[in-house]
Amino acid sequence: MQDIVISFAAILGGTAVILGAFGAHVLQSKLTIDQLHSLETAIRYQMFHALALLWCGSSLSWEDSLSVALTCCFVVGILLFSGSIYGLIYLGYKQKPKKFLGPITPLGGLFLIVGWVLLGLKYLL
Template sequence: MSQIALYFGAIFGALSVIFGAFGAHLLKKKLTTEQLNSFETGVKYQMYHAIVLLILGFQLNSEITIDSYIINAFIIGTILFSFSIYGLVISSANNKKLKFLGPITPLGGLFLILGWALLIYKFVVTFN
């Protein structure tokens, strides 16, 4: 069992519900449709990966190197991807767009892809 994956999965899950409600109720009046869609994308990806981390937390052992890499890739990817979107959308809505966050979103996406690729690799090695 990997406690770090379980902790982050639970935290990301709780925050995605909070941010989703925040977006649906408070930001809906401030954001354009495009901005709201972007914010919702961040929330969805955060929740998807919260669920993945919870499942992996019960299946993987963070003391095994590949398992640790998978867990860390999903944690780092979720933080960089979703939270940079939140920052971009909210700062843009306040006419103070934090442009430095723009390149961080695809970097987060790369970490998420890396997590999935490592998971596939683990399956291939384990089941062959």
């Protein structure tokens, strides 16, 4: 499990860097200011949580279900939160309907919050 979590962290961290560079060099002239701010938010949250995953993978004991649950919350949260924002930006750029992605972003944020709460509980219990 540790290797899987660290691999996810590396992939998510690497893609955050790639998307940041792509946004800064390619998309800057193609997106609106609001879209660029949303892109920066998605990338920032992805990177922060990729670092949290890296810590989880290297520091947590995988013998308890709380470690697995909080790590899964981080992974699902990143994919839903940042992924839905990337989708909203792409569909907005292509001028396609995007209403179905709107509710996914806060759901991803909820998973991230639950992951942090579970991490705190792990050390309080």
